[in-house]
Amino acid sequence: MKLKSPEPFWLVKDGIKHSYPSLRENIETEILIIGGGITGSLLAHQMIKDGYKTVLVDRREIGNGSTSATTSMLQYEIDVPLFELSEMIGKEGAEKSYWACYDSIDDLQKVAKEVKSDCGFKKKESLYFAAFKKDVPDLKKEFEARRSAKFPVKWLSADEIKKKFKIDNTFGGILSEQGGSIDAFCLAHDILHFNHKKGLQIFDKTDIIKFDYKKNGVTATTDYGNTIKAKKIIFCNGFESTEIIKDKFVNLLSTYAIVGEQHEKSHKELNDLLVWNTAEPYIYMRTTDDNRILIGGEDEEFVDAQKRDSLLLDKEKKLVKKLDKYLPKNNFRTDFVWAGTFGETKDGLPYIGEHPNFPSAYFVLGFGGNGITFSVIGMEMASAFLKGKKHELTEYFRFRR
Numbered sequence: 001m002k003l004k005s006p007e008p009f010w011l012v013k014d015g016i017k018h019s020y021p022s023l024r025e026n027i028e029t030e031i032l033i034i035g036g037g038i039t040g041s042l043l044a045h046q047m048i049k050d051g052y053k054t055v056l057v058d059r060r061e062i063g064n065g066s067t068s069a070t071t072s073m074l075q076y077e078i079d080v081p082l083f084e085l086s087e088m089i090g091k092e093g094a095e096k097s098y099w100a101c102y103d104s105i106d107d108l109q110k111v112a113k114e115v116k117s118d119c120g121f122k123k124k125e126s127l128y129f130a131a132f133k134k135d136v137p138d139l140k141k142e143f144e145a146r147r148s149a150k151f152p153v154k155w156l157s158a159d160e161i162k163k164k165f166k167i168d169n170t171f172g173g174i175l176s177e178q179g180g181s182i183d184a185f186c187l188a189h190d191i192l193h194f195n196h197k198k199g200l201q202i203f204d205k206t207d208i209i210k211f212d213y214k215k216n217g218v219t220a221t222t223d224y225g226n227t228i229k230a231k232k233i234i235f236c237n238g239f240e241s242t243e244i245i246k247d248k249f250v251n252l253l254s255t256y257a258i259v260g261e262q263h264e265k266s267h268k269e270l271n272d273l274l275v276w277n278t279a280e281p282y283i284y285m286r287t288t289d290d291n292r293i294l295i296g297g298e299d300e301e302f303v304d305a306q307k308r309d310s311l312l313l314d315k316e317k318k319l320v321k322k323l324d325k326y327l328p329k330n331n332f333r334t335d336f337v338w339a340g341t342f343g344e345t346k347d348g349l350p351y352i353g354e355h356p357n358f359p360s361a362y363f364v365l366g367f368g369g370n371g372i373t374f375s376v377i378g379m380e381m382a383s384a385f386l387k388g389k390k391h392e393l394t395e396y397f398r399f400r401r
Contacts, residue, residue: 008068009259009336010185017189023203028229029055035236037067038184039375041191046379048195059207063188066238069340071296073274074180076102079368080348083145088347093396095149104376105180117190119183120289124272129173131279136171143174152177165269167326179274181286213359235363239343250343254308256315257296259336295323308339343367350374352381352397
């Protein structure tokens with residue numbers, strides 16, 4: 001039977017892994033984390049490891065926000081190419097940001113092993129190919145910038161890409177050794193379940209409608225009138241942070257993804273590879289751990305959820321057409337199609353740190369195509385902040401930069 005679902009693939013695949021209660025009393029804690037997706041789960045993991053009494057809340061069920069819609073491609077490449085980012089923030093900051101993302105993939109693998117997650121974490125290569133002939137000069141400039149920074153990369157011609165990966169209609173590309181893929185929805189649940197046993201308090205379906213910020217702590221009040229008093233609060237609520245922060249610091253975009261039916265034929269050329277290209281907006285591809293092809297892209301400005309979802313059928317057709325262009329004879333049949341909303345910053349970098357308008361608060365907002373790897377970096381940075389230590393990326397990831 002062919003099933004097509006407007007729900008993200010991961011939600012249907014994983015089902016309800018773990019359930020948690022809503023908050024029904026007034027409580028106190030050291031750290032309050034807002035957001036129960038992959039970012040919030042990683043920050044909670046770090047806070048429990050550092051020995052803080054920690055509470056995590058989410059207005060939805062755990063993982064049902066952006067984490068359920070992510071394609072879970074783990075890349076060190078930031079949406080802004082290294083050579084361009086170097087021109088924007090300086091060579092040192094650009095290379096440090098790229099290397100932090102590079103290392104975060106290995107760090108995430110360690111977390112997945114530590115919590116014994118069955119999220120299907122897999123190290124992969126990453127292919128960034130030229131979608132048009134006119135893109136080749138800049139892509140070669142990017143290749144040289146990465147090689148100069150000592151990243152393990154190779155340049156492949158169009159013929160080499162076709163021979164090695166059976167991908168047609170490219171104009172050459174950069175093959176990187178470092179990359180990976182996971183089921184982020186599954187991993188978020190596994191991390192939280194692991195830490196719940198260690199004392200992490202988790203409340204989902206708990207909507208905070210008021211925050212009272214003071215230098216010595218924050219009081220959060222729910223829609224039912226219950227309160228949480230915390231010494232520090234960490235916002236891990238992604239694009240919904242725009243409801244709180246009034247600065248114009250991120251552009252919201254809608255992205256679309258489709259996953260094919262399970263297929264007997266192995267996609268062996270693609271199973272150890274992430275694929276994306278230089279088109280604007282770019283397309284991205286990977287296989288899943290249950291032998292499906294996933295392709296996404298067709299991004300456009302976010303207007304509202306209704307407008308975003310009304311385009312699902314049209315976007316599905318366009319993505320299938322692009323898949324047929326690059327992977328002819330793929331026998332692809334759509335099983336799932338969905339849309340998600342994500343944020344894009346001016347320099348492709350996240351916002352991690354304090355905001356001058358919010359005492360006793362930190363934000364870990366991993367916008368762009370690197371949301372998950374940025375969140376891993378956020379673990380380390382938040383841990384340093386709480387210990388009164390400086391972090392080398394603070395200046396590059398700060399608000400109002």
